[in-house]
Amino acid sequence: MTSDTRPNALLRRGLMLILSSPSGAGKTTISQMILDRDAEINLSVSATTRPIRPGEIDGVHYHFIDQAAFDQMVEAEEFYEWATVFGHSYGTPKSQIRAGLKEGRDFLFDIDWQGTQQLYQKDQQDVVRVFILPPSIEELRRRLTGRGTDSAQVVQARMDRARAEISHWDGYDYVVVNDDVEACYTQVCEVLHAERMKRARQTGLIEFVRGLMRD
Template identity: 85%
Template sequence: MVEAANSASNALQRRGLMLILSSPSGAGKTTISRMLLERDPQIALSVSATTRPIRPGEVDGVHYHFVNQAEFDRMVEADEFYEWATVFGHSYGTPKAQIRAGLKEGQDFLFDIDWQGTQQLYQKDQQDVVRVFILPPSIDELRRRLTGRGTDSPEVIAARMERARAEISHWDGYDYVVINDDIEACYHQVCEILHAERMKRARQTGLIGFVRELMRD
């Protein structure tokens, strides 16, 4: 962690990016996201706005920005969201202002959204978006993982499997596709993608000044 912080402080100024991780339920997206947030100080979770009620243990502004439906509708009309959707009767959206300010300062943001949200976000800001889709090694393994949780009925698992097949069909709408056969290996592959994207010339905003100084010597 210290090494990462030191390397970040010595790096040239750069523009941040928006890393999207998508996967069917049970493919490992949530675990990979948690590992990234715990181990990489340069990336932060994008905090969505939602109309759903706050749950015990949640903190407004940390887990979500909790708003009523009228305020959410106003934000939609004012084009304040990168993407938004209504899921199970509640609205969710990604506010633009905070993220745009962070990107200018070199802050990276992690998005845990589905393929529809990914499409919306990419259409709004292609230059800053990196899309990664995580696949399970097999459908049987995905079913085993969902069953192994022990929290859902057979009917719910069947519905999740049906939705998983629909989500997997959109794999070709992503920049990178990673197969999660081993969680640590999958995590390191995502890290490699993130590192390469951070190093892209277009995001290295400090390069112009640095190269000019080199040319003067």
């Protein structure tokens, strides 16, 4: 059942909102704003084989499992998408997501274009793909340099990867330019609201309309 508690709210099927962007374009910031301000959407919790870091909670930030367990889940096709990055495996478990979608819950995915492609191939009807672009390459470099945490070599590597990621912009349903973070957030929310209202997702419409016709 949907978490919408309005008296006339209709039952609906949940959706999977994917946000992708090159590093520095604002994906993480926009994702956190949505999670903080929208009680109807939850962050998809991935499984990973990397060690738990200080401050992280198993089941909240990630499901931390060993490589053998991860490989078994891959073999059993229990992931929507998975990949190995810097020697550690990451994947999105199907079971909890599918149960939540039936109950009308939405899930937010902070993944790259490869994960997006895998997820879309397995569940097109529930996926909404949004790509966030920087206003310019110069601004992207300024943001990455302004973090002050990476060397010039690392920044350049991120810039090279950013160009490669940007080349996949046409594989998304919506593209938003993050020139102003609040404006970008508003645009993403408009997409989310419109997708929630799609007739195909409002599973309670049939009974509601039948009731109107009986009155």
